[in-house]
Amino acid sequence: MKRAAKAMLGSVGLLDPARRMKRLGERGLQAVCRSLGVTPHKAMEQRSYWEERGKAYFDEVQPILSDDDPYHQAQQEFLAELAALPWESLLEVGCGFGWHLHAIRSQHPDRRLLGTDFSWSQLARARSYLAADRILLGQADLHHLPFVDGAVDLVITSGVLVCVHERHLVGALHELRRVSRRGAIMMEYAREHMDSPTRAALMREAGWHGHTYSAWLPRAGFRLRKAFTFRAFQSLPQRMPLSFFYAEKV
Numbered sequence: 001m002k003r004a005a006k007a008m009l010g011s012v013g014l015l016d017p018a019r020r021m022k023r024l025g026e027r028g029l030q031a032v033c034r035s036l037g038v039t040p041h042k043a044m045e046q047r048s049y050w051e052e053r054g055k056a057y058f059d060e061v062q063p064i065l066s067d068d069d070p071y072h073q074a075q076q077e078f079l080a081e082l083a084a085l086p087w088e089s090l091l092e093v094g095c096g097f098g099w100h101l102h103a104i105r106s107q108h109p110d111r112r113l114l115g116t117d118f119s120w121s122q123l124a125r126a127r128s129y130l131a132a133d134r135i136l137l138g139q140a141d142l143h144h145l146p147f148v149d150g151a152v153d154l155v156i157t158s159g160v161l162v163c164v165h166e167r168h169l170v171g172a173l174h175e176l177r178r179v180s181r182r183g184a185i186m187m188e189y190a191r192e193h194m195d196s197p198t199r200a201a202l203m204r205e206a207g208w209h210g211h212t213y214s215a216w217l218p219r220a221g222f223r224l225r226k227a228f229t230f231r232a233f234q235s236l237p238q239r240m241p242l243s244f245f246y247a248e249k250v
Contacts, residue, residue, distance in 0.1 A: 044163045044208050047118050047141075054121030058097045058129070065099075070232035074242055075103055077230055078187060081244065087153035087182060088112060093142055094160030098126035098135070105133040114152065116140035142172050150181040158187040159242075162208035169211060173220030183222065183248040186213065190243040193229045202240045213245050222247035 043049050053060075064071040082104065088111055092101055095115030105113060113135045117123050126137055140146050142160065155176045164172050176184045191210040194200045203210040217224050226246040233241035 045165055050117075050119035051121050054096075054119040054125070057122065058125050061099075070230070070236060070239070071242070073232035074187070074230035074244075075100065077232070078185070078244060079103060079107055081226070081246065082154075082185065083107065085154065085182075085246075089152040090114070090154045090156065091116065091145075091147070091152045091179065092156050092158070093140075093145065093176065094118075094157055094163075095126060095137070096122050096158075098130040098133075098137075100156065100158055101126075101135050102130055102133055105130075105135060112152070114138070116145065118142070143168065143175055145175055145179050147179040149178050151179045153180065153182045154185060155180045155183075156185040156187070159189070159208075161186060161188050161211060161213075162206075165209060166211065169209075169216055170220050173216060173222065177221050177249050180249055183225075183246065186245040186247070187230075187242060188213065188245070189240055190227075190245070193241055193243045195229075195241075196237060198238060199240060206240070213243075217245070217247045221250055223250045 063069050091114045093116055095101055095117050101113055101115050115137045118141045189210055191212045194203045224247045229241040229243050
């Protein structure tokens, strides 16, 4: 069935991201792929997408800097979880303009912090945003991180794995595991936490991938230790909730 579906998609140019988006649009593509039992690729997987969007991303997400924004409140909850863990060094993969790294530095002035992103436009903004924070930044792809095994105690992601197709997810998780000594924190939109028809529908129509992390993490050599939906989103049933996962390396 999957072989036939692949042949069918290939015959109409739907295995090529640019061609498929032009012909069907996101919703049409998802409907076709769901009927065939195939997970479609998303525009957000592409580096070119983030090079372009990264030019305006900082301005786009300004509301998260406000205390009353649910993402800001979720960040405070994340920082409390991070403070309870033993670590001396941390790498954020897909650091964007450096929002989390800046917040971590403010609470942990003497820890070693690193950040990578595959978008040069995002890193350019991060270098400005983090200018006073003594954080090493570098361009890198999630699937090929330029670090030795066990380079840092913890690796974190935020809204990054949702940009990874399920075909490549285990490999991406393996790479996070490889460079960490203790484990990983992931703040992502998770399929297993879409707890209402409204939220399930939001996930189906989203421009990113919703994974079931409790199932995928063990396949990559992680032991899931903690998982929950951030409290700030629990009272917002019309919004897609952001989830927290902490997994230890085994």
